[in-house]
Amino acid sequence: MTPRSLREARVSLDRIRRNVDALRRATSTTHTMAVVKADGYGHGAAPVARAAVEGGADWLGVVDIDEALRLRASGISETPILAWLHDPAVDFAPAVAAGIDVGIGSIAALESAARAHGAARVHLKVDTGLGRGGVPVSEVERLMDVAATLERRGEIVVRGLFSHLANAGADADADQVAVFRDALGAAAAAGLEPEIRHLASTAGALRIPDARFDMVRLGIGIYGLSPFEQVASADLGLSPALELSASIVSVKRVPAGHGVSYGYRYRTTAETTLALVPLGYADGVPRAASGRGVVSIGGTVFPIAGTVAMDQFVVDVGDSRVAVGDRAVLFGDPVEGLPSADDWAAACGTINYEIVTRLGARIERSYLP
DSSP: OOOOOSEEEEEEHHHHHHHHHHHHHHHOOSEEEEEOHHHHHTTOHHHHHHHHHHTTOOEEEESSHHHHHHHHHTTOOSSOEEEOOOOTTOOOHHHHHTTEEEEEOSHHHHHHHHTSTTOEEEEEEBOSSSSSSSBOGGGHHHHHHHHHHHHHTTSEEEEEEEOOOOOOOHHHHHHHHHHHHHHHHHHHHTTOOOSEEEOOOHHHHHHOGGGOTTEEEEOGGGGTOOSSTTOOTGGGTOOOOEEEEEEOOEEEEEOTTOEESGGGOEEOSSSEEEEEESOOGGGTOOGGGTTTOEEEETTEEEEEESOOOSSOEEEEEETOOOOTTOEEEEEOOGGGTOOOHHHHHHHHTSOHHHHHHTOOTTSEEEEEO
16 A cells, blocks of 8 residues: 555545435436535545546536636546636636636626627526525526527527525525526526526435426535534445545653643643644644544544644543554544544534635645545
8 A cells, every 4th residue: 555645635536436426316317516616625626526527427516717727627628617606807718718617697797708709608696595696586587688688699608597505494495496496487588598407506405306406516425424414424325535644743651730732721630642643723624623623543532632733733642552653533434433524523613514625735635546
């Protein structure tokens, strides 16, 4: 086996494939988008994208055109890609030239896309209630009329219509589905026939069949993490694809009453062994995990002792036999007895999405086929 790096995020591409396949089977939509924004949720956008396509995804989703162009530059030349968040002054021409679809959430952005040479392929976004991007309900008819005019001129192709659920409860989700259907009606009244209608991300795709339409956008689920509180990945037939670990760089015996890390928020209660792990908040380990996060060393789980620093944190391993070079696993697959990203999220008062996407550049990504 290849020697492990000092700090390593090891990603199983086979698990990405199997997670995509499991979600496709559960949702049964005509199209499946794998969302690989934010460097593939910290897993590595290009490797994840290729594995997701091998697992059955036929679309890729990213936030901006630069992310999409990087995927094209990595050799992903045929799979359709949608980018949906843009600088107001963005030049859509590179996207059009690279065959990248663009999400459009305002009339101004629509008119800008129409000025790009080559008939931009657009997905019109409606704000169905999330309150973020997309035209408000009051402007939907006008957006559809303008889009229809531009499409008749050959300046754009309206390929899709989309929105995003707030995941705010069954009633709120149902209201958003109804607003989305009204928007589809407005598109039809204007003479538009978008081939791809999409509303649901992983959570909505699994829980709201009415929100699936032609395509679901699978994000957190393809990485093997659950979008639901109190529902484990394994319960959804998913396996976490990323294991974060580091080599222990120092082990030393200290007496009772020894202070540990900044502020002495932790003091030893007896003679004990301290192990130093070379990961810190510069690497994306939340400082909020101080005294709360846990790691697995040699199959035993230990809590972080004291304050997480920029580059390192300390673990009190008691009398356990721990040596320099042993691996400290921060999170991985709980089925294998490891702490999970959900454990870390609970310890830090956040969500598993944040735990994996914040991993820094000093952590080497490696890939298991």
